Amino acid sequence: MQAVEPGGVSPYRFLLVAARLGSVRRRSQDVDMIKAQRVEAADSALIDPAGSEWRSAPSTRLSLEPTPLISQPSAYVQAKWETIDYGAIGNVSVQALHNDGGIFFRLQWNDATENDDIRDTDQFTDAAAVLFPVKEDAPLTSMGSPDEPVNAWYWRPDMETPFSVTSEGTSTTIRTIDPNLRGNGAHTGGAWAVVIGRALQSAGDGYVQLTAGEEGKVAFAVWQGGNDERAGLKAVTLEWQPLELEA
């Protein structure tokens, strides 16, 4: 696995400033292939972010950007966050493995503050999501469209299991419980390591179906709870990343 950059020196602040000045964001990560290697390992080993299988799995470091302010669905949010930085997590290291039955994504990112519960109204939890198009050309920024929905697996440290979120565009997300979806996260040494996994196939309205040996697309989002991030205030990969499941 690649070393994770120490917190505080990531280039994202510079990028935020650059964005504010109107320059185009650097998008060097756009076409990083996420390869899900096939392994002989039990689900229980793969769902563990400290599990040994992850030590040798290839890791791709993706840079994250704040979701565009213009796509925030209320004038209030646009007005307030015009002058407040959000999308504070600058990058995430992604690994993927499958065992022919299920696919598992391990996300690791630097986060000095562990926000694992909502204890007061002045905080939100950290969170992460893996997003898939349900139809191939589904738009990412708008979280899908009525004709081309998307499906996200949304993990939060205070919830037993992740939610399966289906969406047909901004503000249309619906959360469902998918019994095939699991999540497991640990915050150690100033970083989150989270595994989100699901059976390759899972029956449910608007759920993505995956098959070994095939290609697809995937995107990622991370919320910094300590920075008031929730809903559309998050750091995302602005483009779909190609995903390949080893045969």
Place this chain on the structure above:
Amino acid sequence: MNAKGNAATQKQAAMVFDLNKCMGCQTCSVACKTLWTRAEGQEYQWWCTVNTLPGRGHPRDWESMGGGYADDVPQAGRRPARQEWGGGWDFNYDEVLHSGKGQSVHLQVVGEQPEWGPNWDEDQGAGEYPNSYFFYLPRLCNHCTKPACVEACPRGAMSKREEDGIVLRDESRCRGYQFCLEACPYKKIYFNFAREVSEHCILCYPRLEQNVAPSCVRGCPGRAVWFGLLDDETSPVHKLVKKWEVALPLHPEYGTEPNVFYIPPILPARLNEANDFEEGQPRVPTEYLESLFGPRVRPALETLSREMESTRSGGKSELMDTLIAYWWKDMFKPFDQDPGEIEWSRTPGGQPGQGAG
């Protein structure tokens, strides 16, 4: 439904509180509390609160928390923290009542000690004796004509009902993101930590649908509150707000166009050193009232004084008759159905239902 809520609805429910009559008895707050906010996660919620003014209010210093609009542009607001609301404390009931320590241990808050509460600075007020002054200000969601909360919600979970302008939240869409808490300049939305949704006054809409006035209105023993539809010319609410223009919204500068209105308080005049009333020297500084109710306070106070004067000298005044409220039920007609005569169904969540009161 009125998706983003930034327009007047067909009809608008409204309330008027007379700050000259309100005696701070908290019956309205308790009537609301016992009806709507007894479930887990609602312990600290008081959808209707009555605070002493001048004072810091509930949540503490809420007027400095932002939100609302300036020139139609949404203003950033902040969410009050749990300690700024206070309330919902746990007490050592078991220890005092059931463990035989009734004589040795006193009733006290367990855990984090309170720093504030829903009625913390009661009766403190302002001014120097003998010209000290205070009055009470009941507050609830204003079911605003331009509800900043509705606009702010990225989920479209909140809306303003076309038939009466009540601002409601679809809980199946609410995700507890609390943008509404930030945007509401009156800080009249609460976060339910148990269910992780936001909650606020629903203006007793299940009662209104049966022509029963809201619980706070019917409960008031001071005949200090009127309820009705703003454009119903027979309603005292219409008369006080539109016809006589003596009922004013709180902080009109917040730009949300509230539909809860207040008759500003007129206390006795100031006493001078000879202990005589100095007519024309109001004990509550008019500038202070203007800071609360805007520039329309002066003409409203003039109208009130003029009509009081006219009845004192034997004349008749529709305004004074309305404010005196000779007939209780006239205060909220046609919402004067007796709730005790209605078969209420209990809600599945174990809420007490909309029962009597």
